[in-house]
Amino acid sequence: MSSMSRSLALVPVAVVSILAACGGEAPPCPQTPSSPGTVIPASSTNPLAVTVVPTQEEAAKFMEGVEQDLRRLWTARDRAAWVNMNFITDDTELLAATGEEATSEYMTKAILSARRYADLKLPPELARKFALLKLGQTIPAPSDAHERSELAQVETALAGMYGKGKYCPKPDSKLLKYLPKPEKGKEAEKCLNLDDLSTVLKKSRDYDELTEAWTGWHAVGAPMKGKYKRYVELGNKGAKEIGFDDMGALWRSGYDMTPAAFEADIERLWQEVKPLYDELHCYMRMKLRAKYGKDKVPVHAPIPAQLMGNMWAQEWNNVYDLAEPYKGQGSLDVDKKLKEKKYQPEQMVRLGEKFFTSLGLDALPETFWQRSLFTRPKDREVVCHASAWDVQYANDLRIKMCIQPTEEDLITIHHELGHDYYFHSYYRLPILFQQGANDGFHEGIGDTLALSVTPGYLKGLGLLDDVPNNPKAEVNVQMKSAIEKIAFLPFGLLIDKWRWDVLSGKTPESQWNQSWWDLRAKYQGVAPPVTRTENDFDPGAKYHIPASTPYIRYFLARIYQFQFYRALCKVSGWNGPLNQCSFFGSKPAGDKLKAMLELGASKPWPEAMRIITGQEKADATAILEYFAPLRGYLKEETKSEQCGW
Numbered sequence: 001m002s003s004m005s006r007s008l009a010l011v012p013v014a015v016v017s018i019l020a021a022c023g024g025e026a027p028p029c030p031q032t033p034s035s036p037g038t039v040i041p042a043s044s045t046n047p048l049a050v051t052v053v054p055t056q057e058e059a060a061k062f063m064e065g066v067e068q069d070l071r072r073l074w075t076a077r078d079r080a081a082w083v084n085m086n087f088i089t090d091d092t093e094l095l096a097a098t099g100e101e102a103t104s105e106y107m108t109k110a111i112l113s114a115r116r117y118a119d120l121k122l123p124p125e126l127a128r129k130f131a132l133l134k135l136g137q138t139i140p141a142p143s144d145a146h147e148r149s150e151l152a153q154v155e156t157a158l159a160g161m162y163g164k165g166k167y168c169p170k171p172d173s174k175l176l177k178y179l180p181k182p183e184k185g186k187e188a189e190k191c192l193n194l195d196d197l198s199t200v201l202k203k204s205r206d207y208d209e210l211t212e213a214w215t216g217w218h219a220v221g222a223p224m225k226g227k228y229k230r231y232v233e234l235g236n237k238g239a240k241e242i243g244f245d246d247m248g249a250l251w252r253s254g255y256d257m258t259p260a261a262f263e264a265d266i267e268r269l270w271q272e273v274k275p276l277y278d279e280l281h282c283y284m285r286m287k288l289r290a291k292y293g294k295d296k297v298p299v300h301a302p303i304p305a306q307l308m309g310n311m312w313a314q315e316w317n318n319v320y321d322l323a324e325p326y327k328g329q330g331s332l333d334v335d336k337k338l339k340e341k342k343y344q345p346e347q348m349v350r351l352g353e354k355f356f357t358s359l360g361l362d363a364l365p366e367t368f369w370q371r372s373l374f375t376r377p378k379d380r381e382v383v384c385h386a387s388a389w390d391v392q393y394a395n396d397l398r399i400k401m402c403i404q405p406t407e408e409d410l411i412t413i414h415h416e417l418g419h420d421y422y423f424h425s426y427y428r429l430p431i432l433f434q435q436g437a438n439d440g441f442h443e444g445i446g447d448t449l450a451l452s453v454t455p456g457y458l459k460g461l462g463l464l465d466d467v468p469n470n471p472k473a474e475v476n477v478q479m480k481s482a483i484e485k486i487a488f489l490p491f492g493l494l495i496d497k498w499r500w501d502v503l504s505g506k507t508p509e510s511q512w513n514q515s516w517w518d519l520r521a522k523y524q525g526v527a528p529p530v531t532r533t534e535n536d537f538d539p540g541a542k543y544h545i546p547a548s549t550p551y552i553r554y555f556l557a558r559i560y561q562f563q564f565y566r567a568l569c570k571v572s573g574w575n576g577p578l579n580q581c582s583f584f585g586s587k588p589a590g591d592k593l594k595a596m597l598e599l600g601a602s603k604p605w606p607e608a609m610r611i612i613t614g615q616e617k618a619d620a621t622a623i624l625e626y627f628a629p630l631r632g633y634l635k636e637e638t639k640s641e642q643c644g645w
């Protein structure tokens with residue numbers, strides 16, 4: 001999560017004066033077709049004598065005031081949010097909600113006031129700021145003070161419910177052995193948190209244990225349902241007030257094209273990658289059937305979701321042992337090495353930083369090391385889902401992550417540092433431009449570098465013994481990567497397909513959970529491990545739903561990162577097979593990356609894309625090119641399988 005994902009407020013000087021000129025607080029000033037500078041006689045509804053038709057200069061001044069206020073408000077909001085997520089208590093929840101509420105109050109008023117300039121022809125940079133201002137809230141609050149306060153509290157409470165989620169197994173449960181070892185002199189823990197339950201999903205190959213861990217965690221969703229309903233109602237009300245059909249329509253408007261064109265583009269990309277996903281699904285199901293039997297993993301049916309090594313079956317790399325094409329060809333067990341070498345969390349972060357600095361990017365500021373959270377504290381509740389922040393929008397970089405010595409976490413560190421390096425590259429820009437070219441760019445930067453964390457690179461660090469150098473070992477490497485990258489694609493797509501329809505009302509509340517599972521079956525080909533009903537709220541068991549972080553960005557990022565990687569490999573001088581390239585240490589690659597990052601959101605995203613790739617569109621050919629070597633193997637292995645579901 002970037003700290004830019006939500007927005008903030010208080011009434012700024014500039015806005016106050018404009019609101020006053022319109023005869024009070026919101027509603028917005030009347031739009032008039034007259035020429036700039038003309039004085040309009042007062043109408044009977046306007047208590048003021050005259051209204052001056054806006055000018056470009058006034059619009060620029062207005063924006064200057066807004067940006068000043070936003071810096072203050074966003075910083076205050078993010079400080080409170082940071083403390084809250086690092087120490088979840090009733091008090092910090094309230095502080096975070098207060099920060100959120102103040103921001104959203106301001107934003108809604110500023111957006112409504114900005115309508116006064118809607119008909120003006122503005123210089124492109126200023127016009128872009130107005131457009132970004134309108135899109136600047138993920139959860140737009142209604143103008144009504146009670147509703148706004150309720151919404152802010154609902155938002156914070158949902159995030160807190162997720163962060164505090166635990167499952168307490170019964171005394172005869174097989175999961176008791178996964179309880180953390182008690183510290184000396186302390187009482188033994190009786191409950192499993194998400195990290196513990198994720199370890200079960202990752203390590204256990206016992207069907208019943210997996211089912212219990214999955215079901216145990218998913219119970220976190222049910223109590224959220226009532227709050228989620230209010231969140232939908234109030235967020236939609238806020239979205240309507242600022243001119244969107246609903247909150248989902250607002251989210252889909254952030255891509256420099258119409259929401260409809262955006263949806264069509266997403267569909268185009270999905271259709272390009274779907275055949276590869278289907279082949280991988282077919283292969284994985286075959287392997288899981290071999291492990292768990294036909295009664296548990298039936299032919300031609302969705303796969304039970306608890307068997308893929310991940311709580312949401314979104315990435316399957318933790319069951320690589322079951323998927324490995326050629327047993328023992330090339331050791332890819334980085335986890336083992338990290339443990340052997342007793343890697344500490346900070347050391348892993350320093351490793352991540354080293355990749356960025358090898359490209360010629362700056363070292364992280366000293367405050368990063370002082371202020372970040374790297375391990376789960378034992379004495380308090382925190383939101384452990386990894387996130388990156390620039391709390392003061394001024395190079396105040398941090399990450400918050402409960403790091404374990406695993407390859408998965410090493411990759412996530414690169415992901416989070418990608419956000420921080422983006423923040424770092426644009427923190428001198430006007431605050432409204434301190435965002436990614438679009439949110440998919442933000443999510444894709446660290447992953448682009450992580451694609452260069454190849455076996456060769458890891459060997460150099462002593463984290464692998466050998467670099468696979470025969471065709472069989474290469475297939476193994478590709479498989480390991482595909483069950484992470486390709487497996488994710490339908491998940492990345494369906495989360496917001498679910499949310500868009502919930503937010504637009506197309507999916508009624510009476511079908512929220514059913515529709516979730518319909519989409520998971522349709523796109524991912526997975527099924528719930530146990531019967532689910534509308535008393536469950538399984539979407540709530542995925543962080544980004546209670547945390548209200550839009551998700552289509554991750555789908556985009558999976559496509560973009562291969563485009564970026566292909567381009568950076570090329571500029572680094574690589575001309576071998578794409579999947580073997582590492583641009584570690586390439587200054588030309590670093591320069592190109594920096595040039596794009598420094599743009600922030602100041603230009604439409606196709607311009608940023610052009611800087612790095614020479615292309616202006618999302619293009620799935622790079623991800624397909626990367627995995628081309630695997631396809632022959634997948635087709636051959638599954639030729640007797642009845643693929644699909």
Ligand code: X8Z
Pocket residue numbers: 001002314385386387412415554
């Ligand atoms: O949430 C994240 C990052 C933080 S922005 C760790 N990711 C998504 C997820 O975990 O569901 C990265 C991949 C997808």
Ligand code: ZN
Pocket residue numbers: 001002415416419442443
């Ligand atoms: Zn991220």
